[in-house]
Amino acid sequence: MSEAFLLQGTVKWSYGNELAEYTDSYKMMTSMTSFAPPLHRHNGNIALTGSELIIEGIDGDTDLSISLKAMKQIYIGFDDLFPVKGLGTFWQPLRIEYYVSSSETEVIYLIIDYNGIFTHDKDWYNTLTELLQ
Numbered sequence: 001m002s003e004a005f006l007l008q009g010t011v012k013w014s015y016g017n018e019l020a021e022y023t024d025s026y027k028m029m030t031s032m033t034s035f036a037p038p039l040h041r042h043n044g045n046i047a048l049t050g051s052e053l054i055i056e057g058i059d060g061d062t063d064l065s066i067s068l069k070a071m072k073q074i075y076i077g078f079d080d081l082f083p084v085k086g087l088g089t090f091w092q093p094l095r096i097e098y099y100v101s102s103s104e105t106e107v108i109y110l111i112i113d114y115n116g117i118f119t120h121d122k123d124w125y126n127t128l129t130e131l132l133q
């Protein structure tokens with residue numbers, strides 16, 4: 001990560017298809033435990049430049065780069081794949097749908113700078129929506 005960054009931090013993240021693999025009972029149990037980590041499959045560092053979102057996996061985890069031009073939808077909040085954590089009062093996941101080809105999209109769920117209570121997902125959401133306008 002060597003470009004000029006608008007934002008950077010740590011990230012817990014999963015693809016939508018990975019979250020779909022969890023059973024509903026498992027999702028229910030993890031959503032009821034306030035101080036347990038949120039649902040995720042990957043850990044890393046994240047940075048935002050004026051042209052892309054960069055994720056570098058840690059401990060041999062996956063790296064990912066998403067061009068801002070490839071982003072189809074940005075959403076902050078819970079949904080069927082990522083259930084409400086606690087009461088959803090302190091944080092909500094950032095969901096990005098992006099094009100991997102001209103006809104195929106992928107969905108990724110991000111939890112940025114999670115400290116056990118809060119995240120910076122809203123700040124990232126606001127910055128991304130400003131860049132995409």
